[in-house]
Amino acid sequence: MDAVIKNFPRAEDSKNPDIKRPTQAEAEAAVRTLLLWTGDNPDREGLKDTPRRVAKAYRELFAGYAQDPAEELGRTFEEVAGYDDMVLVKDIPFHSHCEHHMVPIIGKAHVAYLPDGRVLGLSKIARVVDIFAHRLQTQEAMTAQIAGVIQDVLNPRGVAVMIEAEHMCMAMRGIRKQGSTTLTSTFTGSFKDSPEEQVRFVTMVRDGNRG
Numbered sequence: 501m502d503a504v505i506k507n508f509p510r511a512e513d514s515k516n517p518d519i520k521r522p523t524q525a526e527a528e529a530a531v532r533t534l535l536l537w538t539g540d541n542p543d544r545e546g547l548k549d550t551p552r553r554v555a556k557a558y559r560e561l562f563a564g565y566a567q568d569p570a571e572e573l574g575r576t577f578e579e580v581a582g583y584d585d586m587v588l589v590k591d592i593p594f595h596s597h598c599e600h601h602m603v604p605i606i607g608k609a610h611v612a613y614l615p616d617g618r619v620l621g622l623s624k625i626a627r628v629v630d631i632f633a634h635r636l637q638t639q640e641a642m643t644a645q646i647a648g649v650i651q652d653v654l655n656p657r658g659v660a661v662m663i664e665a666e667h668m669c670m671a672m673r674g675i676r677k678q679g680s681t682t683l684t685s686t687f688t689g690s691f692k693d694s695p696e697e698q699v700r701f702v703t704m705v706r707d708g709n710r711g
């Protein structure tokens with residue numbers, strides 16, 4: 501079961517400096533409350549350190565709020581003479597968490613752009629995917645955010661982003677659709693204007709992924 505959502509509008513960067521972070525102790529108390537909510541006993545041996553561990557894990561899993569993807573891209577351009585064809589980085593694996601249930605989204609991103617005289621260091625694209633993945637997400641928003649920041653900062657002729665992911669909130673609860681993949685894609689600039697470029701992008705993503 502594939503749900504295809506195309507050309508989703510660009511989402512704003514979700515980083516918000518006005519949000520006040522609770523203390524570590526407050527975060528641990530909240531985890532303790534959730535442990536009680538499951539029906540378990542937070543004072544039993546195995547769970548004693550869990551609030552501390554979860555608070556610590558959350559710092560890592562959601563480290564993307566403290567990182568600025570635009571800044572990550574901002575100082576890394578290389579001028580290229582003569583190459584103006586598609587640059588595609590595909591199969592970038594990521595783990596994120598859905599903003600509706602805070603459970604994992606596991607997938608991969610394919611990101612392409614049509615350079616306009618300058619290119620990004622290749623590792624920077626994976627870094628940007630990683631930063632957005634380390635925030636609470638919807639797949640649609642994440643797709644738009646990746647395309648948006650590359651378009652804004654590099655200003656290439658166009659950007660194409662496709663994400664394929666499995667949502668654990670669908671696999672583990674509710675309708676329990678295990679193994680279903682959600683596909684999202686968005687296009688800017690020349691990709692948006694040209695169905696041929698979109699087809700070329702999808703073909704390049706799919707080539708080598710067969711079998």
Ligand SMILES: [Zn+2]
Pocket residue numbers: 598599600601602603667669670
């Ligand atoms: Zn969810």
